[in-house]
Structures are given as C-alpha cells and as structure tokens.
Amino acid sequence: MAKKIPTRLYLSEDETPQYWYNIRADMAEKPDPILHPGTLQPASAADLEGVFCKEPVRQELDETTRLIKIPDGLQDFYRAYRPAPLIRAYFLEKELGTPAEIYYKHEGTNTSGSHKLNSAAAQAFYAQQEGLASLSTETGAGQWGSAMAMACAFYGLRLTVYMVKVSSEQKPYRKALIETYGAELIPSPSDTTEAGRKILAQDPSTGGSLGCAISEAIEKAVKTDKCRYVLGSVLNHVLLHQSIIGQEVKAAFDKYDIKPDIIIGCAGGGSNLGGLIAPFMGDKLNRASKTRIIAVEPASCPSFTRGQYAYDFGDTAKTTPLIRMYTLGNGFIPSANHAGGLRYHGMNPVLSKLYRDGFLEARAVVQTDVFDAAIRFAKAEGILPAPESSHAVKVAIDEALECKRSGEKKIILFGLTGTGYFDMTAYMAYNAKAMTDLIPTDTDLAKGFSSLPDIPQNRC
Numbered sequence: 001m002a003k004k005i006p007t008r009l010y011l012s013e014d015e016t017p018q019y020w021y022n023i024r025a026d027m028a029e030k031p032d033p034i035l036h037p038g039t040l041q042p043a044s045a046a047d048l049e050g051v052f053c054k055e056p057v058r059q060e061l062d063e064t065t066r067l068i069k070i071p072d073g074l075q076d077f078y079r080a081y082r083p084a085p086l087i088r089a090y091f092l093e094k095e096l097g098t099p100a101e102i103y104y105k106h107e108g109t110n111t112s113g114s115h116k117l118n119s120a121a122a123q124a125f126y127a128q129q130e131g132l133a134s135l136s137t138e139t140g141a142g143q144w145g146s147a148m149a150m151a152c153a154f155y156g157l158r159l160t161v162y163m164v165k166v167s168s169e170q171k172p173y174r175k176a177l178i179e180t181y182g183a184e185l186i187p188s189p190s191d192t193t194e195a196g197r198k199i200l201a202q203d204p205s206t207g208g209s210l211g212c213a214i215s216e217a218i219e220k221a222v223k224t225d226k227c228r229y230v231l232g233s234v235l236n237h238v239l240l241h242q243s244i245i246g247q248e249v250k251a252a253f254d255k256y257d258i259k260p261d262i263i264i265g266c267a268g269g270g271s272n273l274g275g276l277i278a279p280f281m282g283d284k285l286n287r288a289s290k291t292r293i294i295a296v297e298p299a300s301c302p303s304f305t306r307g308q309y310a311y312d313f314g315d316t317a318k319t320t321p322l323i324r325m326y327t328l329g330n331g332f333i334p335s336a337n338h339a340g341g342l343r344y345h346g347m348n349p350v351l352s353k354l355y356r357d358g359f360l361e362a363r364a365v366v367q368t369d370v371f372d373a374a375i376r377f378a379k380a381e382g383i384l385p386a387p388e389s390s391h392a393v394k395v396a397i398d399e400a401l402e403c404k405r406s407g408e409k410k411i412i413l414f415g416l417t418g419t420g421y422f423d424m425t426a427y428m429a430y431n432a433k434a435m436t437d438l439i440p441t442d443t444d445l446a447k448g449f450s451s452l453p454d455i456p457q458n459r460c
C-alpha cells in the first residue's frame, strides 16, 4: 500500500533547495527583450544599473543559466522562516467531499505575511553586498513595503517607501508595521519629489496611484548617493527569487512521489505564480509532464484574459523600460478591489510568453465568489487567507468540485501566498454584504489600450 501522506510534508534543512531555477533557460522561444524607451533597442545592463542593483540586473538579462546558486548569506535569512509549510488540505477535501487530493504551499507564515519577503531579502542582500547605503520602493496594498522593511532591517540598509496615499490611510496597520521595522514611509504623491509635486499641482486632493508612487521611488533612487530602486513583482529577477517556492514543493513532492495534475496560483504581476510553477513548467517545457497550470486574476483587472500582448511601460508616468507582456495599458485604472496586490495593468514577460504559447491557462473570477471561497477555506483549514491568495483558493475549490462530479482523483496544488490579517476591512465589507463586483466594459478597456505606446513593435 502507498504510504500515507502526512498533513505537513516536511523538508529538513539539508533537503532544502540550494538553487533558484530560471525557466527561460528551458524555453525554446524566449520572451522578447526589454527595450530602452528612447532608442527602442534592447536595454543593456548599463541602462538598468543606474536604477537597479547590479546582480539583479544580471539576473534580469540572463536567459541561459538554468540553476542559480542562492548565496549563503541569503540562505541564512531564508532558514529563519523557510521552508514554508506545504500542507495537504485533508479538512478541505472532506468538506468538499471530493476524491481529489489538494495541497497548498503556505507563504504567509513570516511577519510580513506574504511570499514577497523571498525577493525582498534577495534584493536587500545584493544591495548590502554592493556597498549601497539605502533603497527606495513603492507599495500599494502594503505587503511589499512590509517585506522590504523587514529585509532592510536585517541587512542594515535604510529604506524609503512611497505608499499610495489612499492605501496608507485605509491600511494604517500596514503603515505602522513598515515604520516599526525602521523604514521611512511617505504617502504618495508627496512634495519630496518632482514627480510628486507635479501630480499634486494638477490635483491636490488625489489619493495617488501605484504608477505615481513608482515614479517617486525611482526619482529618489536616481537622485540619492548610494541608493537604488527595488521592485516586488513583474520583473524576471523577482520571478527567479520566487522559484524557491516551487523548488521546495518539488523537493517535498519527489520524496512522496507526488505528481500534480493541476497547479493554480493567483496572478498580479506574476511573481508567486512564476515561482510556484517554475520547476513544474520546466518539466512541461521538456515534455516530461502534462500538468495543467492555471493563473487566476480578478475580473476587475483581467490582464491575461482580456489584455493585449504588446510592449508597454511598467508605470503610468511612462518612465520605465518597455516590456512585451499581456497588458491592459499603463493608463488602465482598475476599479477598487480588495485584492490590492492584483491591481496591476501588466504581467511578467516570461509568463506572458508562456501563456501566448499555450503552456499556461488563465481564468478571471469576481471578488464575491473569491470571498465565499476564502471563508470556506478558512473554516476548514483554520487559516484566514489574503484576498489575493483567495483567487487561487476559489479555482482550486472549483477544480476539486469538478473532480467530485467526474469522479476523477486529481492532484491539485495551489499557492496560498499570504494571510489576510491586515485585510479585515475587506472581510468586514463582505460580512456586511457591501462588496460589489465591478467588471470593466469593453469601452473601459479600450481607454486603457489607447495608452499603449505607439511604436513599430506594437503595430505588427
């Protein structure tokens, strides 16, 4: 008889992965290069190093190295909160009455409450190695700012976080957490940068936006000695750092000879999904598996399912390099949705290419259904999921119920990217039945697409 799978699939310290896995090395067709917005030529390391740290830039442009060693000084920090629990959802399976096996990787056990710490720690580690004194970044929902504040405290770097003003008002505890770890928090737009002052002059009462906060953070990095800018999603080096998630799952699954049929992850900029699926996508690219991979996004911000595959800016101020990705247009403003971490107009270029080439499926879901699923999961498994993570929970439950109908005993894995303890306003809205589902019309989307850059690469 097959051995019983434990509720927690442990990895000991010497079984934990020593390498990140770079999906691009196994892609026969690579994603299109990042372009310099002025010359429209592929961006060079020199173009990017004025803004970002050197080693992450090297990783960003590396399409050939399959396995990249996780530096010892970073492994030390990872060991403080990793390996992240990989849990067999026995209680949820029972509650659903499904023959499917459900597993989830729980990235919310660290204080910042999400997977974002995996890349925050890596980026802070490299900044310290390069002799930098400080970093700057933006945060929308607050998870990335919290993760960076923790990482900078550990590696002894100063940090300035530009937090979208409405968000800093709506999520005071996120703001407090970031400040507790010693970072300077500036509600954006602010009068501390030219970009901020310009936006304030146009609209003094604005609540700010992620695009504006990005512009402020980049300006701060460029104008401050020994300071660089860090980003928490979308870029390839962030995806690479997050591959620790999938590498750990693969190591644990291999121990018990488990082969997932379906892998599900929520997708904002794509970093947790790209990290979770990395080694499994590698097997798929090498024709060694038929695992289905599903990206889940909010119906209010449907980059994969309704976006265009085009070159676009990463920010609304149109200052970043151009990235070919599924995008709703840098000018697209998603309606208020409680999954703040999924409100981004674009998607990581590697995942975009894989979706384009049919290696990845995508599904959009509405937030009331997402919260129904979140609460069903919370009651069965005891963990209150982040609204972002609950998108994956929703589709995992749907797939498990599909197995119940068909009688198939599939193996389902999903990423539980974080906990929802800082998102109680969202749960309060749900409990008060005050939550709405706002889906953009084609006219809304057309407005976003009209902000795409008018360059030759977008016309063919």
Ligand SMILES: *Cc1c(COP(=O)(O)O)cnc(C)c1O
Binding pocket: 113, 114, 115, 116, 143, 144, 232, 233, 234, 266, 267, 268, 269, 270, 271, 272, 273, 341, 342, 386, 388, 389, 417, 418, 419
């Ligand atoms: C930021 C965030 C996400 C979405 O970001 P990705 O880069 O797409 O992973 C998902 N879940 C949580 C908890 C987050 O904080």
